[in-house]
Amino acid sequence: MIANIVANYLVNKxxxxxxxxSRLFDELTRVRAKLGLIAVHExxxxxxxxxxxxxxxxxxxxxxxxxxxxxxxxxxxxxxxxLKHQGDPYLSLAQALENxxxxxxxDLDLMMKKYQAENELSSSNxxxxxxxxxxxxxxxxxxxxxxxxxxxxxxxxxxISRCVDGNIIPIxxxxxxxLEVQNGALQFADGNPCVTIAMCGDxxxxxxxxxxxxxxxxxCVNMDALDAIAELINCITGMYATALSANRxxxxxxxxxxxxxxxxxxxxxxxxxxxxxGSKSVNLCVCLGERLEFE
Amino acid sequence: xAKILIVDDSRTSRRMxxxxxxxxxxxxxxxxxxxxxxxxKYKEIKPDLVTMDITMPKLDGIEALELIKKYDADAKVVxxxxxxxxxxMFKAIKxxxxxxxxxxxxxxxxxxIVKGLLD
Numbered sequence: 001m002i003a004n005i006v007a008n009y010l011v012n013k014x015x016x017x018x019x020x021x022s023r024l025f026d027e028l029t030r031v032r033a034k035l036g037l038i039a040v041h042e043x044x045x046x047x048x049x050x051x052x053x054x055x056x057x058x059x060x061x062x063x064x065x066x067x068x069x070x071x072x073x074x075x076x077x078x079x080x081x082x083l084k085h086q087g088d089p090y091l092s093l094a095q096a097l098e099n100x101x102x103x104x105x106x107d108l109d110l111m112m113k114k115y116q117a118e119n120e121l122s123s124s125n126x127x128x129x130x131x132x133x134x135x136x137x138x139x140x141x142x143x144x145x146x147x148x149x150x151x152x153x154x155x156x157x158x159x160i161s162r163c164v165d166g167n168i169i170p171i172x173x174x175x176x177x178x179l180e181v182q183n184g185a186l187q188f189a190d191g192n193p194c195v196t197i198a199m200c201g202d203x204x205x206x207x208x209x210x211x212x213x214x215x216x217x218x219x220c221v222n223m224d225a226l227d228a229i230a231e232l233i234n235c236i237t238g239m240y241a242t243a244l245s246a247n248r249x250x251x252x253x254x255x256x257x258x259x260x261x262x263x264x265x266x267x268x269x270x271x272x273x274x275x276x277x278g279s280k281s282v283n284l285c286v287c288l289g290e291r292l293e294f295e
Numbered sequence: 296x297a298k299i300l301i302v303d304d305s306r307t308s309r310r311m312x313x314x315x316x317x318x319x320x321x322x323x324x325x326x327x328x329x330x331x332x333x334x335x336k337y338k339e340i341k342p343d344l345v346t347m348d349i350t351m352p353k354l355d356g357i358e359a360l361e362l363i364k365k366y367d368a369d370a371k372v373v374x375x376x377x378x379x380x381x382x383x384m385f386k387a388i389k390x391x392x393x394x395x396x397x398x399x400x401x402x403x404x405x406x407x408i409v410k411g412l413l414d
Contacts, residue, residue: 215314227307231307235398255352
């Protein structure tokens with residue numbers, strides 16, 4: 001996630017071109033690999049075993065290494081060994097930029113200082129960003145008074161990252177009671193507190209998300225595509241409800257709703273986390289305590 | 296060949312489950328788009344197994360399960376849930392659900408449960 005956030009920033013600042021942005025991610029695949037891939041490479045597990053853990057990750061909110069240990073496919077010490085191979089994410093990005101002849105680490109550090117200032121990040125915030133840990137990064141993009149929203153937002157972003165696109169970019173979240181959108185899907189779950197989770201967009205901005213999750217090439221964001229978005233939300237809401245059930249809070253999930261022709265989503269104050277998915281901007285909207293509706 | 300009825304209001308979910316079932320060798324598959332439709336189709340085609348989504352409009356999965364089990368006490372109904380629906384699962388057990396599958400579908404889990412009930 002650090003690579004996407006920083007690379008997107010560098011494009012916006014004119015430091016790298018869109019073409020270089022694309023090539024950067026090819027380069028990054030060479031300088032930093034996923035744990036499953038390294039595990040296969042090191043002979044610790046078969047490709048089938050690694051795929052099965054990846055698949056399992058779409059239903060369980062756990063890291064690859066933790067799941068592999070739980071399933072008896074890796075030992076904790078093997079995971080530690082594999083992690084060392086992955087290298088530091090920020091340095092991997094720096095190495096990729098340097099390999100491509102775009103900038104040196106010192107130049108990148110300067111750009112990061114500008115990013116830090118523009119986004120009002122503390123030093124510890126910047127370290128959190130550089131850690132590339134989604135659990136530490138997502139809260140950086142939420143308002144300071146959004147503690148109640150952290151869990152559900154994090155779960156949603158992690159699920160989208162796992163099941164749709166690992167290269168999503170979060171943008172600063174904000175509160176509003178009405179958001180102009182053209183299409184989307186939402187699900188309400190009754191409980192204490194109740195929650196509405198929605199994904200909304202304009203035009204075809206939700207297309208990549210729908211096609212990837214639905215495993216179907218939709219021609220545009222039509223009702224079938226939104227049905228796929230609704231199913232994705234259903235999984236997120238289900239996992240959120242599962243997490244709450246550990247505290248004996250029972251949620252009643254209502255059927256997801258979706259519409260390909262709306263003017264807005266609203267009805268109560270919601271937290272909107274804009275996400276860049278496949279170069280398109282979409283909105284993850286969450287409301288705790290009230291029901292949101294399309295208007 | 297066993298006949299399977301998929302009851303789910305989500306087209307995406309029906310497609311995904313159909314693909315998994317076909318991959319593990321079940322090709323006689325019918326679909327219903329809600330609980331009411333599911334009960335009607337159950338009486339028409341007498342499937343060997345029903346997969347029933349819990350959260351649906353009109354007649355939800357629990358209500359449809361209850362109707363099907365009243366009509367045919369031997370019906371094998373596998374409940375499909377997006378997790379986190381503890382109360383509904385308890386109800387489904389009470390009404391005679393044979394098994395549970397959690398979305399999104401994982402081939403090994405579906406295969407184990409469906410084959411376990413049909414073979």
